Amino acid sequence: MTRNHFVVLDGLRGIAAIAVVIFHFMEWVIPDFSDNFIGHGYLAVDFFFCLSGFVIGYAYDEKVRAIGFWNFAKARLVRLHPLVVIGSVLGLLGFLFPLFGAAEHYSFSSVLILFLSSLFLIPYPVLESRAFNLFSLNAPSWSLFWEYIVNIGYAIWLSKIHRKTLTVFLCIAAVWLIYTSYHYGNLLGGWSKDNWEAGAARVCYSFGAGLFIYRNRWIIQNRGGFMLSAAFLLMCLLMPFFSPNWLIDGLIVLFLFPFIVSLGAGTSVEPAFSQLANWLGNISYPLYMTHYWAIWFFGAYLSHPDYTPGQLIYIIPAGTLFLIGFAHVVMKFLDMPLRAYLKKKLAVR
Template sequence: MKSLTLPILQSRQHFPVLDGLRGVAALAIVIFHFMEIVFTDFTQNIIGHGFLAVDFFFCLSGFVIGYAYDNRLEEMGILEFFKSRIIRLHPLVLFGSVLGLFAFLFDPFGGQPFIFSTGKIILLFISSALLIPFPAMEERAFNLFGLNAPSWSLFWEYVANIFYAFILARLHRKYLVILAIIAAILLGVVAYRAGSLMGGWAGDNFWDGGARIFYSFIAGLLVYRFKWTIKNNLGFFGLSILLSLAFLMPFFSYSWLAELAVVLFYFPLIIALGVGTKVHERLIGLCHFSGKISYPLYMTHYSAIWMFNHYYSTYKPQGKELSLLIIAGVMVLLCLAYLTMVWYDLPVRKYLSRKRIKSDLPK
């Protein structure tokens, strides 16, 4: 048996700017979720296309998985691949579920936990912790994961990882192109039928999430497989602006077509630019930090969004008060994400990694 202390399990070098852009996308998601509470009409929401950050995550994930595992999956084995992904992803799935449960039970601004039986609350928590879709909360628009809504994208991330391990990792890139074309057509059908690419998070749009990750994950994988790199001097700030433009894109009659173009072409282009750009040494630390905090921020923020929703519905803050409330909310969530990263996510992953290596050592 090969020792897991070998470099086969070590992470490859990161791309600093792509790490940084992950944080920009996570921050856009948080702001979008605050703003959609205030502006139920998305045409009035300045960051109304913030939900496209999830498609960017999916595309980036395809690139990163290909870069990290294409050349070593066969040697490390599928089981070790799954262990790596679970250690990387699931601690925050669990933490987000616990946080969501406590916020649901003890929301100081509203909510009605008393209308649920203990058994149903237990089922909601178990489904959230195990990433089993359970759209059973009508007052939360039948989210697939009522206690922690963002987990819907993690469900599809796990599905994509399974397909990668058993199929995509061994698939020649010409067949991967064919799959990408099929996925693009399906995504186009979804965008046209729904009038948007916002679906995937609830029971009635469940399969939209599959279409979103089907294309984007493969597109990111193709960027890596074809070594699509565009040399440029845009750097972290330049590419952050370009990425943010997709989220700030206004709505119009054919917004679904614009969203489709962004996902099909623009996000893979951003990743190719991110691979080929230069970053100033002083910004490398910022980019790494942005990348590290992005996942904790994404997986811990939504409990506060529900609280904000109840507060906003009750007290109707407006103007300066509302602006300060949202800014303060974002800052608090950034602090929470940082504390979660430092005190929970990193220590737990290090502990699990040590246990994994120790269990493989000769007895």
């Protein structure tokens, strides 16, 4: 494997992040996912987890013991936490905004606790008006909470186990995942106090699957390039609902996402798509962590007297493009400088 392969995987991560933004817009408009053209968009999170397992295995399997737990933890904090903070600040500003915000109903101390819990990724699902999200100021932080948990598990245990033990772990996680999908009827959960444990099932299987692919070198050599892998990913996220949906969700996460990671890792990016794929990879995490303040505004706008359904054909595409551009600005002027500063300050290896 060469780093050229990761350009394809990073590009796929960017496509998945854009799909999440569109899904979050559309779930306000069409809450019934069976009628929603991107009703499986929530599965992009499972794809993120699978990619994470693969990339973490590649980056750290050979050196995590040498650098130790704390150096690994520092490296992950520097990579992930600046955008947790930025997303929390944006969520707080949106919450305080007088036109669409909701802060007037809460005391200063209540808002402060919400903000601190978001900053430090401590689940605090207390707002009924926000569907008891684990992180009311920045809803997508729920997956970062589970990403942190599995990263700790990787450093302490998964990085040290034999491939046979990893196989057993993956099989147990697969059973747990299918049970979770059957219990809820889908794999949407993990973000609320009513389905928080679904996040554990989702991250355990998908991160483990990505790690399993890396360690066993299950790489599918192909000439399909970026477009083939992207087509398979979009097929999964745009797939119509079939009955039973819990089984469809389970099969996509169990088999199709690992297949796409293997496919993307086994191909090279075409020169025409190299810069695009690299840029998509770069903006994927900033986009994921900085878009939800606008989604709350959008949800409030739908109940505004001036709202008319005909406006949505313009608002959703324009909003998505705006958020992509916004994420690029955040990446360039906040996230990257902060990471560079922290990496130097904390002597991250």
